[in-house]
Amino acid sequence: MHKVYHRVESIAGNVINIRATGIKYRELAEVTSRSGSSLAQVIQLRGDLVSLQVFAGARGVATDAQVRFLGRSMEVPFGDFLLGRIFTGGAQPRDKGPVLSENLIQIGGPSVNPAKRIIPKKMVRTGIPMIDIFNTLVESQKLPVFARAGEPYNPLLARIALQAEVDIIILGGMGLKHDDYLYFRDTLEESGALSRTVMFVHTAADPIVECLLVPDISLAVAEQFALQNKRVLVLLTDMTNFADALKEIAITMEQIPSNRGYPGDLYSQLAARYEKAVEFDGAGSITILAVTSMPGDDVTHPVPDNTGYITEGQFYLRNGRIEPFGSLSRLKQQVNGDTRSDHRTIMNTMIQLYAGFRETTEKQSMGFRMSAWDTKLLKYGERFEKEMMDLSVNIPLEEALDLGWKILADCFEPMETGIPSKLTDQYWPS
Amino acid sequence: MSEASGKIVGVNGNMITVEFDGAVSQNEVGFACLGDLRLMAEVVRVRGSLADMQVFEDTALLGIGDIVEFTGDLLSVELGPGLLTQVYDGLQNPLPELAEKCGFFLDRGNYLEAIPRGTPWEWTPTAKVGDKVSAGLTLGQVPEGIFQHHIMLPFAMDGNYEITYLAEPGTYRVEDVIAKVKDEKGAEHEVTMLQRWPVKVPIQAYQERLRPSEPMVTKVRIIDTFFPVALGGTYCIPGPFGAGKTVLQQITSRYADVDIVILAACGERAGEVVETLREFPELTDPRTGKSLMDRTVIICNTSSMPVAAREASVYTAVTLAGYYRQMGMNVLLLADSTSRWAQALREMSGRLEEIPGEEAFPAYLESVIASFYERGGRVRLKDGRTGSITIGGTVSPAGGNFDEPVTQATLKVVGAFHGLSRARSDARRYPAIDPLDSWSKYPSVVNPDQIDLARGILRDGTEIGQMMKVVGEEGTSIEDFLVYLKGEYVDAVYLQQDAYHDIDAATSADRQKMVFGVITDILKASMVFDDKETARRFFHQLTQTTKDWNRVDIEDPQFEELKNRLVNMVSEVTANA
Structure with missing residues (x-):
């Protein structure tokens, strides 16, 4: 004893x-x-x-x-009995289910041997054109959504969770507002996805230390599922709250802060979690989609800044849309060559023309004269924002590519787009 | 040497405090015993009978009173044939072998032999019995892949020796005795192909250090022409995330004109290492026709691996580089990223409760960075040949702001600065090295006058471009407009390079000289246009043609053709002087 x-x-x-x-x-x-x-x-x-x-x-x-x-x-129970359950950050039931204590697994285990990883090659389809076409999500990727408070990042996360073709969804909530927690629960339940979901939720009202445990518990469970050949999607929201919890403990322990009060090991702490994203050589995978809220919309704030160095790209959510500039999926090159022959071309062309549109709106606001080309760009930009960027658009990749051609054809002549004639012959709508 | 032992009296993160009996030395290695597990640790501070040690593994479940066994040795690596093509962690554990033993995860407390003991090597002695030798002089050779691997008198053997025995040519393993030598007092020592060397001590078994003067051709145009690196030089690549640091390092590791490349992936993403790991064996080295992996060693301590081993990894890498330099080879060491290494120092310093410097980095940050880069350099060996270590380190400054301590400390000691800019990477102008802020102290592959001209145009062009945003094209004179177009032209066709195109990705030094000559002539030409629209269209076409030219092999007949077309295009619009 x-x-x-x-x-x-x-x-x-x-x-x-x-x-x-x-x-x-x-x-x-x-x-x-x-x-x-x-x-x-x-x-x-x-x-x-x-x-x-x-x-x-x-x-x-x-x-x-x-x-x-x-x-x-610290250990958590693991098994298929977790599916459909909701727990606190301390792995205690938050739903009405029984307390579990079987088959305990360690949390915060060792990292994966790089020799046992493989180059990710599988696309995760989300039905959101701004992701599927322009910044494709790839299995085993770790990607944060950078957003100011007030942006609809949780609905975005929930939508991706519902539409992504994965076997298991694990939601790690940190400092969630109770409304947001209920929103996630209800949305998953209504769509029937709750049966393949495990939720570890720390709400803003819960003790701060439990917030620190959420990513480790979520990822330990995810890792076990992945080892059983499952494709797991882990959603972590909001990692800035996690970092703030780290800061709080570090200050209590009288550690010397490095930058805006955050501890010097913030990078290593975040990396230890994000690096759990993996595609195993001979087993399943873990994909991590996280929310990092940016205090003051400042990307140089220590949390988004350190995160950006760790993750494989980032989505900027601004004014309710995924911003095409700055958003980046570093792994998209691994998959977007094998989807459809026009994928990369549509991706590059539409973004270049949209950049032209942005410049034109700037010119317009400064009172410069609009040329015929400017007028075309203005028309194009409006349609692009309405039909592609809007988050309510929900179509598969192929349809989105066709829509891209349609918008281009309605606004421009083929040669104005700079697309090689081989592709315009094949795809340009007549 | 008697080995001390001790007991743990404190645990704080990856630092343990140990009360010891006997003598311990600074940076000595010890093992903390946790049941059957032995966790490697290094002494970082001694106070009275208390030693603070950084543990290279997760410290969970270590407790007060657990035994620590000291080894009497400093943190060392194994040197010998069989290093090339290996993938090590920061403590020189071979990762593929570790995967075979432990499976998917890096379980703690596993240490494997870095150099395979069983591999047979074809030994040929090159020295003779009776020869006088000292540390670092070659006794014989074994072929290692595409190189002749020199077996040298171990670097730790001080003083002068005489060879008394050399093994017959034939097949030996690394632990077989291949020579015996007699020291000045007459005592005999056995020599094998395997030796150990402490990582934090530079290998200095050479005659003298030389000034880096020959260029190290990376085949990246903006580097070789504008901001060159010399063999034995040092350079740094700071840049915000997403600016292409790692891609630039990968390109350099593929195309650089050196014998051996050592990649130290230090606290960065595992995914990037995996790409190198899985792709390099498939790629052929254009210089040898063999696999690129044959000239590469990867030291991989990714961001989620233990922090203390991250600090060790850069030293492991530079020690391996030093070993191959002693064989007269040109070695390139690429460290990605040195900021993560500096952060590892910061974490340890925080745990030691040292008085912090700027941004909580330790006060000794600058001297540690300086002494690391000083381990680069070109040397004349004792037998007259030369070898070099070129060090290129990326820096990941917080918020992309170059005024932070690691960038500033690095800039003080390196010979070239390749600053990556967010503006350029956002505009997809790759490689995103800023042509106005960057600098180099090494000689370029092209004529300096030509560079001054191009740089002047780039500078003026940028200024005019900025002015134009305010006053519009209407308010800009056609002369200024032409300078702007010329600046954009050099940028588009020379500074930018398509890393994913077979030909454009790597431009040889000769080709750079030739192409840059043509481009300089174009920049010098005083062109005449009726209006700005014609000028713009002309430059559009010129840019397109030059880009096509970049994509043609130099041996292809089209190469001359396109060059002539360019010259003709320009002469048609040039004013007759």
Whole structure:
């Protein structure tokens, strides 16, 4: 039996310190006081002084609280019985289902050997032309959505989850508004996708430490499914809340902050999570789609900035649309050569012409004279924004490509688009 | 040497504090014992009988009182034939072998032999019994892929020796004794093909360091012509994310005119390493006709692998580079990215509770970066031949702002700066090296006067372009407009290069000289046009033709044809002087 301790030396933020021996780093403990009990994890050992991070928060923890060490690190149950279930960040049921304690797996396991990864080659279809045509999502990709608060990033995520052709969806919610949590739950339920979904949701009202656990738990479960040959899509929203939780703990632990209060290991912490995206050589895959809200719409803020260096591209969501400039899927070249022979051409041509449209609107606003070409561009830009960029558009890739040709044909002569005549002969609508 | 042992008294992230008996040295390696697992760690600070050690693995479940065994050795790598084509982690564990042993994941506590012991090598002695030798001098050779791998007197052997025995030519394995030498006191030492060297100590078994003077041709036009790198030189590529740092490194690793390429993927995406890993064996090296992998070693410590090993990985890479330099080879070391390495230093410094410098980086950041780049350089070996290490490091500045400490510390010590700009990459102008901000202290493959001319036009063209945004084309004189068009022309046909086109991706030095000569003539020509629209159309066509020219093989008859067409086009619009 494990020893029980009764004397808490100090309490600061969500961290308590006690004196104990024989304790292991990252070991779990159960902290019980009058106000209830909670799990806690060892985050520092100095001689016999043990620092514990209390998952439910240190509020109400008494100096005579009972601390019982469990001799193991954080684990979650795993199995097909998880499907359709909703849990908190601490892996406790949030729905009315039973508490699970079978088949426990470690969280935050070692990283994948690069020699066991393969080059991703499979497209994930989403039905959103701005993704499918212009920045194709690829299986095993890790991609964040950069957006200002107030942009519809959660509906976008939910839509992709419903439409993407994957076996399992895992939703990791961090600091979600309760409304957003219900929105995800109801949307998945209505569409029948809940039966292939596992949700780990930390809402803004829950203890902050549980927020830190969400990505690790979600990805540990995803990894096990992937090893069973499943194609898993992990949705993480919102990673900025995760980073803020890291910041909070780091400051409590009196770590020296590096940039705007964030700890110096922010990059490594984020990378350890995002790098779980993988296509195994001989098993399934994990694709990660995350939301990173940008405080002040500033991409140089430490969270989006570090994220951009880790992920394989990013989607900018601006004014309710996926912005074609700046958005990038680094892996799109791996797949968009094998979809349809006009895919790359439509992708490049439409974006170039749209860039022309943007320049023209700038010229227009400065009062310069509009040429005949400018007028054509203006017409084109409007149609592009309405028929392609609008997030409500929901058509398969092939239809979207056909629509692209139609818009081009309605606005321009074939030669004005700069498309090689071989392709215009084949695809230009007559 | 007696090995000390100790007990853990503190754990904080990947740092452990150990109370030890006996003597330990700074940077000595020890193993923390966790049941059957032994986790490698390195001493980073000693205070009294307490040693702070950075653990190269996840520290979960280590506890107070766990035993630490010190080894008496500094963190070292194995050197010998069999390094080429390998894929190592930051501590020189071969990753494919690790995958065979452990499966999908990098389980902690597994350390494998870096150099396969069983491979037979065809040994030919080149020295003679009775020869006087010192560290770094060649005893014999074995063929390793396309190279003659020199077996040298181990670098750790100080002083002078006399060869007393050399193995007969034949097949030997790396641990077989292939020579015996006698030191000045008469004691005999056995020599094998395998030696160990501490990674944080530069290998200096050469005669002298030379000034880097010969260009290292990367076949990227904007680099070789405008911002060249010399063999034995150093350069850095800072840039915001998405500006193409890694693609540029990949192109360089493919086409650079060097013998050996060492890629240190340091804290970056695993996906990018996988591309190199899976594609290099399929690609042929244009210089040798063999697989590109034959001249490559990959040191791979991706962002999710333990941070302390990330710090070690750049030193592992530069030590391997130093080993091949001792054989008289030109080695290119590409480190992507040095910012991640600096962040690893920062994390450790934070755990040691050192007083932080700017942006919480440690105060010794600059000197550590400087001494790393100083391990590059061209040297004359003891037998008169020369070898070099060229170091190219990418920097990932926070927010894409070059004023941050890592970029600034790096700029102070490197010989060339290839700054990538977001504006250029957004405009799809690749490689996105900024032609106005970047610089190089090394000599170019083309004539300096020609560069000054082109650079002047680029600068003026940009200024005029900016002016035009305010006053419109109507308010710009035709002379200025022409300068603007010429600037755009050089940019489009020379600075930009299509990395995915077979011919355009790599431009040899001779071709660069020739093409740049033609382009300089075009820039010098005083052209006359009736109006701006005609001028614009002319340059459109000129750009198109020159781009076609770039895509034609130099041996193809079309090459001369297109060149003549260009010259004719220009002479038709040139004023008769």
